[in-house]
Amino acid sequence: TFAALGHGISDNETGKVLDIKDGMIYRTRILSIVPGKNGEPGELLGTIDYREDNIGSIRRNTDKGIYGENAYSLYKEYSPELMKAAGSYEASKGTAYVRFYNNGSFHDYEIDITDLKYGDSKNITFKVTSGELLKLTNGIVQGMSGSPIIQNGKIIGAVTHVFVDDSTCGYGIFIDRMLDKDEKETNKEKDYNTMEREKFGSRLGFILISAGCAIGIGNVWRFPYVAGNNGGGIFVLLYMLFLLMFGIPVLS
Secondary structure: OEEEOOOOOEOOOOOOEOOOOOEEEOOEEEEEEEOOEOOEOEEEEEEEOOOOOOOEEEEEEEOOEEEEEEOHHHHHHHOOOOOOEOOHHHOOOEEEEEEEEEOOEEEEEEEEEEEEOOOOOOOEEEEEOOHHHHHHHOOOEEOOOOOEEEEOOEEEEEEEEEOOOOOOEEEEEEHHHHHHHHHHHHHHHHHHHOOOOOOOOOHHHHHHHHHHHHHOHHHHHHHHHHHHHOOOHHHHHHHHHHHHHHHHHHHO
16 A cells, blocks of 8 residues: 655645545656746656556545555565654654655655644655755755655655745655544544444334325425314314324334
8 A cells, every 4th residue: 555645636726635536546757857946846747658557546535645555566666665654753853865766766865854843734844955956856846745754764754845935945744644644534434334324213113204204294284274274173183183193202
């Protein structure tokens, strides 16, 4: 399974997170990198290869990222190393690293964490200090969302945003916020799927409810009113008596 991006896939016009429950992941090829400028974020330019088989599936899109399953072939191809996920309380200001895939391999680029906040988003504020990454991208560019932030040999978060007025600075989300979101959504789905439906206590109750829906509330008051105005007072009394006799036990 995987957790990626650190933020949701949103509608361009409304800004709302799209309700995505099914999607596919395909290979991409980065053709060039447009470095960021102050006031103008950079970006990765590339293509998506839909001709090849998909390499994973998306099962959930949330404000904390997307979640799904990778194809087993990816693990065989890249042989990723296992890394512990750190709790937010383990993160600290100072040196950390952003892992970025470039020229066919993964590289760790040094950053300086300048601020930590423990709200829902933008938990990690950092500045790129790696001369190599600054030369390559001039900091953080669009398309780097989800790049792991590593400190003391553990993953503490993921890149989510770039400063528009300073491309060398960016924001990240704590990894435990992403993992907690997935767990909560999974538990919600389990609770919904195992929820027991309410049932009628007896067949008589079902028959009376069905009859009430068929007859309609209009007949409960309109018919006695018309009958009473046309000399059917005794019938109205009997009608109301039986209505109460059968109605009160069902309501209770």
